[in-house]
Amino acid sequence: MRRALLAGLALFTLAASAMAQPIDRHALVSRHDVKLTKVDPSAPLMVGNGQIGFTADITGLQTFPEAYSKIAPLLTEAQWAWHAFPNPNNYTYADGTTPIDVRGTKQPYAYMKDWNEAASRPALAYLRENPHRFSLGRVALDLRDKAGKPAKFEDLTATQQTLDLWTGVLTSRFVYDGEAVTVRTRAHPTLDMIVVDVDSVLVEQGRLKLSVKFPGVSKALNPDPSDWTHPERHTTKVIGEGASRLDVSRQLDATKYFAALQADRAVDFTAAGPHAYVVAPRAKGRTLGLEVAFSRAAVPKLPSVTTSDQATRAHWKSYWTQGAAVDFSGSTDPRAAELERRVVLSQYLMALNGAGEVPPQEEGLFSNSWNGKFHLEMHPWHAGHFALWNKPEYLERSLPWYLGHLKDAKARAASHGLKGAWWPKMVGPDGVDSPSKVSPFIMWQQPHPIWMSELIWRDKPTKATLAKYGQLVSETADLLASFPHRDGRGRFVIGPPIIPVQENYDPLTTFNPAFELEYYRWGLETAQQWRVRQGLARKPEWDAVIKGLAPMATKDGLYLPTESTPNFWDVARSQQCSKHAVGAQCMNRDHPSFLMAYGLIPGKADPETMRRTLRAVENDWDLRQTWGWDYPMAAMTAARLGEPDKAVDWLFFEAKNNKFGVTGMTPRVHLAEHAQAFVPKAGEGEKVGPDGPGYTRAAETYFPSNGSLLAAVAMMAGGWDGSKGPAPGFPKDGKWTVRAEGFKPIP
Secondary structure, eight states: HHHHHHHHHHHHHHHHHHHHSSOOOHHHHHHOOOEEESTTTTTTEEOOOSEEEEEEEETTSSSSGGSSSSSSSOOEETTTTTEOOOTTTOOOOOOOOEEETTEEEEEEEEOSGGGGGTTTTTHHHHHHHOOOEEOOEEEEEEEEEESSBOOOOEEEEEEEEEEEEEEEEEEEEETTEEEEEEEEEEEOOSSSEEEEEEEHHHHHOOOOEEEEOOOOEEESSOOOOOOOOOOGGGGEEEOOOOOEEEEEEEEEEEEEEEEEEEESSEEEEEEEEEEEEEEESOOOOOOOEEEEESSSOOOOOOHHHHHHHHHHHHHEEEEEEHOEEETTOOOSSSTTHHHHHHHHHHHHHHHHHSSSSSOTTTTTHHHHHHSGGGEGHHHHIIIIIHHHTOOHHHTTTTTTHHHHHHHHHHHHHHHHTTOOOOSSSSSOEEEEOOOBGGGBBBOTTHHHHHHHHHHHHHHHHHHHHHHHHHHHHHHHHHHHHHEEEOTTTSSSEOOSSOSSSSOSSSSTTTTOOOOOOHHHHHHHHHHHHHHTOOOOOOOOOHHHHHHOOOOOOOTTEEEEEBOOTTTTTHHHTSSSSSSSOTTTTSSOOOOOGGGBBBBTBBBBBOOHHHHHHHHHHHHHHHHSSSHHHHHHHHHHHHHHOOOOHHHHHHOOOOOGGGOTTTOOOOEEEGGGGGGGTTTTSSTSBBBGGGGGEEEEEEEEEOHHHHHHHHHHHHHHHHTTTTSSSSSTTTSSSSSOEEEEEEEOBBB
């Protein structure tokens, strides 16, 4: 027995020692490198830096777009690259508004009754579509057979592709006409520049060159805004040419940008049409390197290909070694390795798509939905996790957008007779709300600037942080305090008009959505704490609303989504609206957002009532008809309730919107019967085989899924205010070995 005890002690000591060792981050990241041997039509790989994104085919460039799904286009998009069609009628935001009666006063809302209303009110269509994102250019191989004819995709053999996550380098190999080709692709970490080098005897033979083409902007903006059929609608002008560099200016209506092509040796830049150039080396050799830089202004001097390669590798090493990390190796739960893969790939994808100078769009820089505009209610899911993973600088890249639009947000609030800053939902960089059936009534994005600013404060509790974001917090809180109104019972209530996070409600009859009540309360209390930190007194008018806000409504021991739907759970349990039924009139679909009131935030919800409500969601919600971020959101609620087993189950909920493909991307899939509820224009969705009969895939990726996963895992591994012990959100059943370091607890 003594020997057994000593042996057990030795094993325990060895395990404890292993747990105490820093995570081998190179091993953690590299075991999830993406490797392909054939085209995945739904998942072209990406390189980027948060400001620019480049989707690449199996050749490592954008050579064969026809090999991919129509909703997985090969694009080069930048956070600053926006275009608007001409506006000869000078439509303004006011032309897109409709007066809505709000307790006896007419207030302007960017409201459209249905998608067809744009036919009779062209201002609605124009304001919804403009401005929009566009693709800057296409970088491809110019690959020819011995007769000089362009290669066909089916002529490639032995295709292999590896995305080295640790270095950010995408290496693609294939054989064409009996000759091997190697292509390396990456994005410079600080310049909006794609860097590529190729190695093949075909270069020396003059049968492999590089091609750069510039598209116009299509009238059909989603998911591919590129127009290759109307060269007369845009211009490309050479403004400088040397032995190894070509500079051009681009004009698309009022939008102007610049591009520079810089080779690693003397080359010929041969025009291949009004908007295309082929790059070929002048001297013999089997290699060719090219940098393609894009800019809002003339492109300055560029580093060499070698220097750019070194900078890319150094950047990604720094990204992976700084901030938090979680390692599940040693776990016996069969889901652990898959969760680790999803987490690592999501970290890579969000660095590319969620860390730019403006709030990200739902498809990031991968493709367009909603005309490339971003939805402010999704901003925390896209970028809040960066602060929890101890990388707050990536979140802070986009927060200045709010500071720059405070004046606009205050004007919007004033137009409704309110104080503070009213943040819109679906916008472009101009901050103008887009006409919609839903968008103008969504209000859960209002506290977001406070939540995100609080995350920055918790990382940097300094006077500088208070000075930088103090006005943003204060003006936002003024809106939170003035939007609720007193009802006949003396309570402060929210709405009508309002549409909750769960968007399938009539805005003119809905009031007191559960999550919004708790989020407004939390936001106001947090804003009061900011005043105290600044040495200021609490605002009495804020305290009055904090105290007087109606509680979340309940019935039969369950939280209701809204106070205005008292029979919600009875209907949800009915045969007509069971989770197996199909009926657009049923309300037990879309986001079960009330769970966030005791998940995303530590609201005032009663834990046992929330526990019963979570069970009701499991049993009576139609989880086929929800979105990718809902599953991690539910996991956060389960974790805070002390149900780590359930939290993990939610992360792996079996649903078509919760599938993480080989690249880590998750699709946006809906029942075809309800596709119109989610897809704003006919033709944006596409029926595809992998989703089965009866389903419509509206996009090949939906990055709020990745961001919410990272937020949930950060919470489960790093804890929350008041949690106890390491990795409090993971089971303690002996099946999970969780090594976590560097996390910031969530509020």
